[in-house]
Amino acid sequence: MSMFDGLKKKLSSVIKAFSSKEEKELEREEKAEEKAEKAQAQTLPAAPEPRVGERKYEAPEHHESTAHVELTTQQHTSKEMKAPAEHIAHVEEPQHREEPRPQHGRHAIEHPKARESDIHLSAVTKIKGAILGKVKLSDSDIEGFLDTLRVSMLESDVAYNDTEEFLQRLEKSLRESKVSAKDIRSELVRSVRESLLGVISKTQGINLESFVAGRIREANLPVKILFIGPNGTGKTTTIAKVAHMLKQKGASIVISASDTFRAAAIEQTEYHANALHVPIIKSGYGADPASVAFDAVAYAKAHGMQIVLIDSAGRQETNRNLIGELQKMDRVIKPDINIYVGESTAGNAIITQVKEFMKSIRIDGIILTKLDCDAKGGGAISIANETGVPILFLGTGEAYTDLMPYDPQVILDAMLPSS
Template sequence: MLGKLKEKLRSFIKKVEENVEKEEKEAEKKGLLDKVLMVEIKEKDVEKALEDLELELLEADVALEVVDALKERIKKNLVGKKVKIGTNKEKIIEEAVRDAVLEILRPPRKIDLIEEIKKAEKPYVILFVGFNGSGKTTTIAKLAHWLKKNGFSVVIAASDTFRAGAIEQIEEHAKRIGVKVIKHKYGADPAAVAYDAIQHAKARGIDVVLIDTAGRSETNRNLMDEMKKIARVTKPNLVIFVGDALAGNAIIEQAREFNEAVKIDGVILTKLDADARGGSALSVTYATNAPILFVGIGQGYDDLIPFDERWFVERILGESNA
């Protein structure tokens, strides 16, 4: 998992380390070496390695604007830094790269979903949006399962009345995890389905309403307008964009499309277990300025885990091959 991105970042760290070691050798030649001598990391030590890193990050599906932002942060963290000769330079350079990646992954708002639900007026309404094939319906079932395990009651609104088989799919998932689905017929108004689910939750004291919607694409304006209508009618507490980690650079445009239509509050990234490149997480966070809340790491209902940016960074910078 995430092997491509990990490989590229570790290659960059090695190149900068080699450049700084050359500076040390030059100091030795000039007879300047002593126990307290500090070598300053110069722009030239970093610049060439950053040029190589840019191409390598693009190969790892990190969007160009994210690459630029990451390069600037790495340069700011490294250039001018004084390194004592004989210290572990790899560790110092790695820490600068780690901090730069964490800056990208940490948007202004941090969401603790359990606490948000506890303090909000019931029901807490979550609207799910995403492109076709992103795994949205399955993700909703996984989140419903996670919420139940954390002590919340859940109802699902089958507001995808457009795609053939969508209602049966969400009903089958709901049956397996033991939650109720509110549905109408195919072709019905999706906003009306969502409204009825909220009224059902209010009448029965249910904690959370999860609203499934039809997979949207930028070429289908009617479906995008429908999604805006659902948001107007339901006034959700949270809008979650479900993105496919395998979508590569396309995910940044997908996220922007939805962010313009209905403001995205959080992201769930699916298929991270199958993503050998790893750039999507950086790209989608940067594009939406919204936190990644969960990641999908398998097919089972328990294979949706809360996202931890330090866990992610460890996977792309740590020694582990996980």
């Protein structure tokens, strides 16, 4: 299961079900058109039969009679066309072709073949219109589609407000668009993509790499980055991933093992630091995490190192003592960036957690981990909007390279069927 598979599966099946229903209806419509065309060909005499005693084609009634044939044929055709269309889609009629009104009725009646051929062509144009022309989706269809999507989005952990905003954007786009009948599916994917993009890209994030690069140029060093969040969300692993990424870019890094609370936390951090060939500053369990971080910053300054990545113990937003400890670290160290590490598998609960943390400490960015284990993936759409804090990266596995910049376009690629 790769990330966003759950949401992708849902979106794909809703789009597929809807577009194939529309395609089927159009096919039916097309057949009705063909039937109408055949019926029309049968009802149209090659030339009106003259009545006894009348001169062929010359009596004015014949003109009326021909006109009548044309009229009834068109009525018949439009009935055939509209019956299936009414409840699924509104087919935009091709530009009504004005039948050239004969200047002299008699002259027109004298060329019945030409009139017959005109009527026939007109039917063909209509068929072409149904097949190649633009289709406007009916209100009831749009509503049905949106309702199904709403359920899918909510089931996938997209927050209610974002779901509604997305659906509003989509509804507007679908009502405005005129879809070529054969492109319904790709048009739906395009509209869904555009509407989702509008929701996803509302919160513009800082780019960690360019932020760090900018700070390095300013020589106001070291850059201090503190990682916070609940227990087991992936803070320590994410620090290792970020260290790997920044080291690849040529930055020099120190890690502060400031989780002095959880058993084996220091050894875990040490393991990663050794694997990445990055220095680690540590103390014993029970030591003040702020003092460990202070030492790490001093070490970086003394050695001209550029970045200090500060770990912290996992804590619940309700634990006042541990939150107080975090506030102390924030006061003493004055980190440049505070990153909240949350696991996407927590779904919408992250939104409340982040908001609670924000009451005690500034949060500049979020890293959402374990996207590879998340069958839903909707949180990646909602968290930034709901908290106003941008997502910086997504964790997509346990390897050091499993860290992906949060790029709305890439997320939409992963979330949506290709066409």
